Amino acid sequence: MEKYQSHLKKTAVLYGALFIICLGLLVWQVVLLGAVLQGSYAEGFVAGFRLSLTFLFCLFSAINFINIMKAIRNAEYRKKMYISDTDERKRVIEEKTSAAYRNLSLPMLGVATVVAGSFNHTVFFCLVAVLLVQALILMGCKLYYQKKY
Amino acid sequence: MKTHIPELRRQRKLSQEELAMAVGVTRQTITSIEVGKYTASLPLAYRIARYFGLSIEDVFDFSDVEDME
Incomplete structure (x- = not known):
């Protein structure tokens, strides 16, 4: 303590x-x-x-x-x-929430990027940048945790 | 996973809050374990069993795990 x-x-x-x-x-x-x-x-x-x-x-x-x-x-x-x-249950809830958020947000962002490409190029490039950064963070975290465990 | 925690608590006239404080988790965690919504980790299962002075097998029902073998 x-x-x-x-x-x-x-x-x-x-x-x-x-x-x-x-x-x-x-x-x-x-x-x-x-x-x-x-x-x-x-x-x-x-x-x-x-x-x-x-x-x-x-x-x-x-x-x-x-x-x-x-x-x-x-x-x-x-x-x-x-x-x-x-509290271990709280940690499990946080981990599951993060996983669910990631699994939903990345594909939705991908769809939004494709749709935005048909209407506005500035929004399209903004979304591509966000998608790339998120994918890089995801890959970085995966590599880190693969080494850790 | 089924547990014998509610019976053990009743025998010792212990509230969920008291057990939770003694083993270092929140009351909600004890509730979830008792109703089978959440499976305790090995360290927590050990702490609960130690608190009641029993072995892990006496507190938690591993019949589901045995059926999987």
Whole structure:
């Protein structure tokens, strides 16, 4: 459990740093927002998306930081968090979910790429790039785990 | 896989939550094992059996595995 506590301390530092970075980015984007809103609809949409994503990261890191600090201070809560983090059924669910997602998303992306090729070349090349990157990540992971096990 | 965990718990007046905390898993994992939706890993099966002071074969029913031979 002491090893887990030191892992929690390191994670708390990481989440704290992430929160500060995201907060900085958030303030910077809010300052810039006035100028962006003078531009086109697309520019405003992109700025809004970026702002929402940064806000979500900020919220995510703050919630995790608070939770971890609570676990560091409270032994009972820490044990519950450890059990939840290391629960084998949860891991199986995550592995199965990832496998199902991969098996569905890659063929669907392939179909979408073929269909997009008939309508818009920019979208087609974007989807080809995404497909290639995903396939490379998949192959890299497969090679890594074949060596590991 | 069938298990004798519900009977063993009842005999010892133990809740799923208490057993889960003792063997280091969530209550949902114990529920899934009891209803046969999830098969425990070997280390977890060992921890559960050790907790009840029994062997793995006394806690888990391996008749399905034997039928496959």
